[in-house]
Amino acid sequence: MLTTTDVKDHKLPCEEEIRAQLHRIINSTEFPNVGRGAAFLSFIVEETLAGRASRIKGYAIALEVFKRDEKFTQEDPVVRIQAGRLRRVLERYYLTAGQADPIRIGIPKGGYAPVFTWSVPASIEPEHDEAGSAEGIERHIPVNQSWWIAQWRTVSGLAAVAFILVAAAYWISRPAFAPADEATVIGPDEPTLVIAPFADLGEGPQAKLYARGLTEELLTSLPRFKEIKVFGRETSNGLLPDVDVRQVRDQIGARYLLSGGVRVAGDHMRVTARLANTSDGAILWSQIYDNDLRSRDLFALQTDVASQVATAVAQPYGIVAQADAARPPPDDRGAYECTLSFYDYRAEVSPERHAVVRDCLESAVARYPTFATAWAMLSLIYLDEGRFKFNPRAAAISPLERSLQTARQAARAEPGNTRALQALMTALxxxxxxxxxxRVGEQALAINPNDTEFIGEFGRILCLTGQWERGAVLLDRAVALNPGGGGFYRGSRALASAMLGDHRRAVQEIRQADAQAFPLFHLVAAMIYAEAGMEMDARREGEIFVKMMPGFLPNVVAELKWRNMPPDDQSRFLAAMRKAGMAVPDNAESTVKPSTAASDLQPR
Structure with missing residues (x-):
């Protein structure tokens, strides 16, 4: 436990003062009484006061606060999600009701142990030791809390801070980037929605198809509405149709849960949909849709459901939401099944599935040449044919050029379609x-800032072109809105962390990515481990990568240029690969320079 000596020597608030501040926070109207935020904060504070801060780990929190059993693993994101939410709530509290509070309780990123600091008025100067360094207060303030430092720093102190930052920039080739505060990813007051897979309540294959199709339509159309933040596809698919609102509230942190079911009997189909508030389980909206399948208006029905839900959640913008309803796809079961199979392929990314989906989508766009979503998906399939060498076919133009042509067709068919713009951006x-x-990515981001598949891809592209800071922010947003699909985004986020000098986070992110089937995952992992001084791990991942892509290293410079990497970043990649023990050609660095030669445009 903390002692009188601790308080005197380290200028910490005493236990009674900290507990009083804890009580003040959790009883404030600015501290939402939702989920287990109060229990979370109380647990980590009391553990720290008892001298057990080093034991505050995700496993202990999961068991003690969220009542998980001993089988809990890091694959369950509940602690990470709720910790991020608690940080945002505390930040908001100290910007509102807690502005005049004497003590600040914070949870630095990278762990769960809290820190306790005095909120010092601007007129009070910190004490200094004989060497002239500020004691006590400053050492307990997290480095990213510059607003609080500004309240009491003198002009000379700020000049000293500026000098230190300039010196750091001189000695570090690329400074570590502190991503935007999590409140900028999802604000504490923003309405957040998660969609549970609609239940198959009928008999036979039709009900299953329609239930899945309706869920996918909602996952595609609802993120277009800027008034709500919709959790992504993988997070949604990880839920059960009858998921309890308490699980959604405690594990994901969404304020609203949309669920429902589809029942098919003969030519009759009934869809039920309901929107629940996860704080108390109250049903805010519900609707029943009865339709005759012989009218072949299934997709118009799906669009209508999406529009009605957006109206219910995003008031007072209901009229806008209704007018902005997504264009329904053709009322053809086979064509629609093709789009659903595309998502299965994206989860698997195998050459076997690739061939089946390519044939299916080519048939769909031949029958329905204005089906923009199918064109967009086909563009991405062609892109994988080129970059992954999946099922290559002899043709007059390369798969990459065919991908671009197809993406342009998708954008012409429906200029505002997010998937079409994503395909065009990626093909370009x-x-x-x-x-x-x-440029296309900026356009799509303005239209739909909530689609996790798009913002994750855009973030990755920005990173590769050297915009590591901004790309990292978008990748953080993608993970926040779709923690269930974090593996795809975390690999890119890990690389961004490494390039921005944050090697500790890079290691954390790559370990959570778990994308063993993708060759480039092992390349990135090898580079990250090498930079972090983990030599054995680096060599292991490098050897795996070389076995999976033996043609990469002999043509490494062309491969990096093809990915539009700036020359400085190419040089850093080469150095990291050498450090990981890879056989990079001796003359590679000397050939790193901007080039538009035809031989450089395609990977070998």
Whole structure:
């Protein structure tokens, strides 16, 4: 436990003062009485006061606060999600009701142990030791809390801080980037929604198809509405149709739960949908849709459901939401099944599934040439044919050029379609047109800032073109909105962390990515481990990568140029690969320079 000596020597608030501040926070109207935030904060504070701060780990919190059993693993994101939420709530509290509080309780990123600091008025100067360094207060203030430092720092102190930052920039080739505060990812007052897979309540294959199709339509159309933040596809698919609102509230942190079911009997289909407030389980909206399948208006029905839900959640913008309803796809079961199978492929990314989905989508767009979503998906399939060498076919133009042509067709068919813009952005990027790719990405981001598949891809493209800071922010947002799909985004986020000098976070992120089936995952992992001084891990991952992509290293410079990496970043990649023990050609560094030679445009 903390002692009188601790308080005197380290200028910490005493236990009674800290407990009083804890009581003040959790009883404030600015501290929402939702989930287990109060229990979470109380647990970590009391453990720290008892001298057990080093034992505050995700496992202990999961068992003690969230009542998980001993089988809990890090694959369960409940602690990470709720810790991020608690940080945002505390930040808001100290900007509102807690502005005049004497003590600040914070939870630095990278762990769960809290820190306790005095909230010192601007007129009070910190004590200094004989060497002239500020004691006590400053050492307990997290480095990213510059607003609080500004309240009491003198002009000379600020000048000293500026000098230190300039010196750090001089000695570090690329400074570590502190991502935007989590409140900028999802604000504490923003309405957040998660969609549970709609239940199959009927008999036979039709009900299953319609239930899945309706869920996918909602996951695609609802994020277009800027008034709500919709958790992504993998997070949604990780839930059961009858998920309890308490699980959604405690594990995901969504304020609203949309659920429902589909029942098919003969030619009749009934869809039920309901929206619940996860704080108390109250049903805010419900609707029943009865339809005759012979009318072939299934997809119009799906669009209507999406519009009605957006109206219910995003008031007072209901009229806008209704007018902005997504264009329904063709009322053809086979064509629609193709789009659903595309998502299965994206989860698996195998050459076997690739061939089946390519054939299916080609048939769909031949029958329905204005089906923008199918064109967009086909563009991404062609792109994988080129970059992964999946099922290559002899043709007059390369798969990458065919991907770009197909993406342009998708954008012409429906200019505001997010998937079409994503396909166009990605195809432009891999056809060595990065400026145009980013321009399209900016356009899509303005239309739909909530689609996790798009913002994750855009974040990755920004990173590869050297915009590591901004790309990292978008990747953080993608993870926050879709923790269930974090593996895809975390690999790119790990690379961004490494390039920004945050090697500790890079290791954490790559370990959570778990994308063993993808060769480039092992390349990134090898580089990260090498930079972090983990030599054995680096060599192991490097050897795995070389076995999976033996043609990469002999043509490494062309491979990096094809990914539109700036020359300085290419040099850093090469150095990291050498450090990981990879056989990079001796003359590689000397050939790193901007090039538009035709031989450089395609990977070998």
């Amino acid at each position: 990027f891999f056809n060595r047109q990065p400026e145009d790719a980013i």
